[in-house]
Amino acid sequence: MKYIIIFLFASIISSAQISKEQLNIMPWPQNISLSEGTFPLTKNFKVNITGTPNSRIFIGVTNFLRRLDGRTGLFFNQGFVTGLNEVPDAELQINCVRAGKIELYEDESYLLNITANKITINATTDVGALHGLETLLQLLQNNSKTFYFPTSRISDFPRFTWRGLMIDGARHFMPVDVIKRNLDGMASVKMNVFHWHLVDDQGWRIEMKKHPKLIQMASDGNYYTQEEIKSVVKYASDRGILVVPEIDVPGHGTAILTAYPEIGSKVLNLHLNSGEKGQQLTQVQSYNLERNAGIFSPTLDPSNPKTYELLSSIFDEVCPLFPGKFFHIGGDENEGKDWDSNPKIQEFKKKHNLVSNHELQTYFTMQLIPMLKKHNKELIGWEEIMTKNMSKDAIIHSWKGTNEGVSAGKSLVDAAKGGYRTILSNGYYIDLVFGVEDHYTVDPMPKNTTLTDAEKARILGGEATMWTELVTPETIDSRIWPRTAAIAERFWSNENVTDINSLRKRLNTVSFRLEELGLTHLKSKEGLLRNISNNQKNEALLDLSNICEPLKRYSRNGAGTEYQMYSPLTLFADVCTPDASDALVFNEAVTNYLNNKTNDNQLIVIDYLNKWIKMHNNLNTLSNNAPLIQPLLPLSKSLSDISEQLLLKINKKQTIDASVLDELLEKCNSKEHADVELAVYNSLKKLVQA
Amino acid sequence: MKYIIIFLFASIISSAQISKEQLNIMPWPQNISLSEGTFPLTKNFKVNITGTPNSRIFIGVTNFLRRLDGRTGLFFNQGFVTGLNEVPDAELQINCVRAGKIELYEDESYLLNITANKITINATTDVGALHGLETLLQLLQNNSKTFYFPTSRISDFPRFTWRGLMIDGARHFMPVDVIKRNLDGMASVKMNVFHWHLVDDQGWRIEMKKHPKLIQMASDGNYYTQEEIKSVVKYASDRGILVVPEIDVPGHGTAILTAYPEIGSKVLNLHLNSGEKGQQLTQVQSYNLERNAGIFSPTLDPSNPKTYELLSSIFDEVCPLFPGKFFHIGGDENEGKDWDSNPKIQEFKKKHNLVSNHELQTYFTMQLIPMLKKHNKELIGWEEIMTKNMSKDAIIHSWKGTNEGVSAGKSLVDAAKGGYRTILSNGYYIDLVFGVEDHYTVDPMPKNTTLTDAEKARILGGEATMWTELVTPETIDSRIWPRTAAIAERFWSNENVTDINSLRKRLNTVSFRLEELGLTHLKSKEGLLRNISNNQKNEALLDLSNICEPLKRYSRNGAGTEYQMYSPLTLFADVCTPDASDALVFNEAVTNYLNNKTNDNQLIVIDYLNKWIKMHNNLNTLSNNAPLIQPLLPLSKSLSDISEQLLLKINKKQTIDASVLDELLEKCNSKEHADVELAVYNSLKKLVQA
Secondary structure (H helix, E strand, O other): OHHHHHHHHHHHHHHOOOOHHHOOOOOOOOEEEEEEEEEEOOOOOOEEEEEOOOOHHHHHHHHHHHHHHHHHOOOOOOOOOOOOOOOOOOOEEEEEEEOOOOOOOOOOOEEEEEOOOOEEEEEEEHHHHHHHHHHHHHOOEEOOOOEEEEEEEEEEOOOOOEEEEEEEOOOOOOOHHHHHHHHHHHHHOOOOEEEEEEEEOOEEOEOOOOOOHHHHHHOOOOOEOHHHHHHHHHHHHHOOOEEEEEEEEOOOOHHHHHHOHHHEOOEEEEEOOOOOOOOEEEEEOOOOOOOOOOOOOOOEOOOOHHHHHHHHHHHHHHHHHOOOOEEEEEOOOOOOHHHHOOHHHHHHHHHOOOOOHHHHHHHHHHHHHHHHHOOOOEEEEEHHHOOOOOOOOOEEEEOOOHHHOOOOOHHHHHHHHOOOEEEEOOOOEHHHOOOHHHHHOOOOOOOOOOOOHHHHHOEEEEEEEEOOOOOOOOOHHHHHOOHHHHHHHHHHOOOOOOOHHHHHHHHHHHHHHHHHHOOOOOOHHHHHHHHHOOOOOOHHHHHHHOOEEEOOOOHHHOOOOOOOOOOOOOOHHHHOOOOOHHHHHHHHHHHHHHHOOOHHHHHHHHHHHHHHHHHHHHHHHHHOOOHHHHHHHHHHHHHHHHHHHHHHHHOOOOOOOHHHHHHHHHHOOOOOOOOEEEOOHHHHHHHHHO | OHHHHHHHHHHHHHHOOOOHHHOOOOOOOOEEEEEEEEEEOOOOOOEEEEEOOOOHHHHHHHHHHHHHHHHHOOOOOOOOOOOOOOOOOOOEEEEEEEOOOOOOOOOOOEEEEEOOOOEEEEEEEHHHHHHHHHHHHHHOEEOOOOEEEEEEEEEEOOOOOEEEEEEEOOOOOOOHHHHHHHHHHHHHOOOOEEEEEEEEOOEEOEOOOOOOHHHHHHOOOOOEOHHHHHHHHHHHHHOOOEEEEEEEEOOOOHHHHHHOHHHEOOEEEEEOOOOOOOOEEEEEOOOOOOOOOOOOOOOEOOOOHHHHHHHHHHHHHHHHHOOOOEEEEEOOOOOOHHHHOOHHHHHHHHHOOOOOHHHHHHHHHHHHHHHHHOOOOEEEEEHHHOOOOOOOOOEEEEOOOHHHOOOOOHHHHHHHHHOOEEEEOOOOOHHHOOOHHHHHOOOOOOOOOOOOHHHHHOEEEEEEEEOOOOOOOOOHHHHHOOHHHHHHHHHHOOOOOOOHHHHHHHHHHHHHHHHHHOOOOOOHHHHHHHHHOOOOOOHHHHHHHOOEEEOOOOHHHOOOOOOOOOOOOOOHHHHOOOOOHHHHHHHHHHHHHHHOOOHHHHHHHHHHHHHHHHHHHHHHHHHOOOHHHHHHHHHHHHHHHHHHHHHHHHOOOOOOOHHHHHHHHHHOOOOOOOOEEEOOHHHHHHHHHO
16 A cells, blocks of 8 residues: 555656756757646657658667667667658657758757657758757656656757867777767767867877878777778768867877888987098988877978878878868977977978978968868868968867966967967866866856957857877776766857756766767776776775766876876776766765754765775775775775764864864875875865864 | 784785685686795786797787786786787796697697796697686786786696687677677687677678678668678687678578568469459569567578579678688578478479478588588588488587477487587577576586597587577677686586586686676676666665576567567666576575574575565665666565565564465566566575475
């Protein structure tokens, strides 16, 4: 009887009117209105497509059905959808006026209307319709026994046309399945540009039929075949995503120069002791693939005609693999050291009236524009390419900020004012492992800007950048997701959508649902913890990981030499993520407790402190059979010690010497252990100082 | 101080002499001797290779270093190993006399010798050396702070030359990354044949350039490109594994006939009412890709010359993709219904003096032998191909058993006696989700056999078969692993290695280590449970999954129509696995308790019973927000009810009516809920009857 009552009650509360605050849509749509009522899902649910869409809609609808079926276990009758108007009386009707193109400024809008017995998605293009299907999936609700959609009406379109994610396939090679599952993740949060960083000091990753040396000598056997690249481009296109390849030149050139040292800038001065006195010869320097992280000097020689011959020939082979309109040529972090020390290059500068290395690089970059134009491609480069003589056709990718000694996104504004189209990545460096709030509060459009409308229009959008010095295929998803979903919202939704509490609540569900796409950001944790604990029961380790975060910025690999490209990334720091989950809960609990010292508020804080004392004991025991736990013990001991003292303090059982507390507290602020930091330090400090 | 003592103690016990019983090697080596002492691992550990190996050894050694580094976090200095004798003074010296070939009867032996400061692996071939590296990885030990190898000497070689795993890529398409991670798993337990079932009623999975219709009409877009196939073959070869492709004919022919209905056997009899009375016309029947599971009638027409033209042309395109010597042509489960009803085929039989459909099929199969021989391939077929006129060059794949109304592996003995080489799969059908013991106790060599030595020699080995009606890329690993490691031991190790307790203990560690290869058999569980629980904390669900097993044999999909190829496989039964972990513990506890009713033994049993009462309450609560939990409640309720009664009985607090107990018990034997069964039923029954 009790049993029945619970169910009835659950049914009643679940069927009540849904409020917008209950929805977990991300990015939040431009317009949404809810009405009372539901569309109940059944086994007979079917989809019908009309209009003149691109065939990607069939793949999208079939995937939509499988995902919805996987969530609900309803065993839909409809299997593969392969044609127009297959089920005219279907409950979900999708109409696309025309086939969408995978290019900027394409119409991505959609109108989603859910009534009690019919759902319609109307869109100009199939790309818009796919966005509508993602929104519909995010609208799924349930009570205790059934699944349904709330009756509602959503009209939606993006704020920016460039909503990108960059993945670096060079530092650590990321196989095609990693790329594809991340494309699925992107599509699910309506991102539309995949920037594929394919070449860097650590490797050349594109199969080259005419220049096989690049693969043979500069890839360690880890590269994308041309067929794989085409399959990624197709996979992306099927999801409404444009692929922008990057070959980074003239700096970050070690891989290219490992195969073609003759176009490098470095000269080796040989003092010949025999023969004429003081005679010097220069000879070609040899290069080896870089194994460390950092900025390195190997740079292409802009004075050598062979450099342009090779690049032109490379573009001739690579460009046809990418039907999109853009090609990223990098252009960043060229320090020009090897240019300065090369007499031939110095002579070349004089001859061409190039006063600085910047001007020399501009000369270099300008040679690439016609090579790309030949293939109908526009050139994009990191902000360093923007010098006074740079073509206005180039797109400027803004990445520097306070870290690099300039104000955040300065080049974005400079570019827009200077007549360049531009994209913002400063503030979206997800590899720095900052919390989601740090990225969410950055807007591609500067606040209170004095830019004119024409200048504003040149800001195409933004791009999250996932550099891969410190990730492997197993861990990369946990660095990209779920934070990138918040960045996607920044690019798509109205600028006024900024509530961080709403974001966190929605992100929790969005993150969970991303897993159905094959992303491993949540489930990879367990396997890594099992390795660290040496297959012992590891609740204590999990608890610690939920309050620790990997060291931020590049401090985990400060000099770039602690972790090399083949170093193990199976450690505790690799398990930990930004926005450590228990730390968020604890920090909120401490704030509540200090604002209002009720028993309930106190209890949550005390429970955590007790948990951490016990956790340290358990870790100690586990460490007897797990060497990889040893480096964590000093940190868990510090936390346990301060927890003991704080309990005494909170329970007012004992007066604690402030200096003892401070000393213990500061041990919790250490960044010396296992490449992680305690994300509860600030809250502990508040408790100490309260 | 306590802290220090614990560590000292741990060091002492860990450095003590290791016994064979402590090692978790699988398959167990032919000869192993341990001596007192250890080889300690440090950051400076390096490998050197000498001799004349195939280049696969460089890939193998580099992967070995990365895996060892990932386990130990030692940050080895050695990165990529690419050449011979790179580090002459390395601690691990590998010598291979000659390059290994990927073929049967290749020398796979190795001699591994570990002393306090040097390790050597000596092998005739690199394939043997790779096996030695896998054994070395399995020998890794640790104390609380360091990792080491026990000083020891192992000489090892396989018992059978065919140690196979079949994966069906047709029923559910398994992308290349799934195949590759399973090849890594195979190599880690020294399996050497990957049988790739590429064609069946549900799909044709090979890219065909000359017959694109097979892909366009019969693959749903899910197929392996020829480049992917080559990359799988290369990947396998780098791991010492031979790939044997299968195109299943003449039965299981729906996919082929969907593209080429003109070579099908089915005739459609049209009664023409207009025109001459009684006139009948036959016309080509059209076929559609099969979406259900089962045995279907679509069969190639053996009387049609076009059938052979097409097959010959298909083999011409497919054979060169597979450099190995064997080609599997299926040949199973052809019921001949469409042959019986086709007058043209009946006529053909008469004309060729073919008395039965078996003889007709033999006629058909014999036509394929020269087509394959042309490409230097030998024909393998499922046991149905073995009829009196079948060529002795064919290899017989024995699969039928008591389920099919014959004694287990009867055809294996018949084949060996009949002069055929043969492979055993009966007893190794891992898709039936039986417990590991069921497979481990089956030996390819019949017990107490009267076979002559020559006949015995024709038994090449065995093969585990993973049919994919009820698995997806997300769940397949949990159906293959870890049980296949036990089967691998059966194929490699001495026939006397049969201790099931030793097996279970070792399997626990082997299973854990398989994850480092990218296999997901353990970690996929969490994501699936999260979906079922609708992102709620799911300990109760996990607890239930650890005592439930999916319905065995094919009873989960009895008529073959409950689950279609696009049905959701994200349900509770998909999370559950054979050898449910808590059930094993509980079953042992009950046995112990009933043998010896000590308080300690009783306590374990009681703890479980209490846990299951609480679990049911928690599941009830969770189900308020998780429709997918509803189907589990009747089963958890039954378990909770009997647990309550058993507690009363054990605690002797109350005399329980036996009929009440029996009734409650039988509810726990139900197979009606959520496609699972309670793996603790037998132990509950023992407690009831005690």
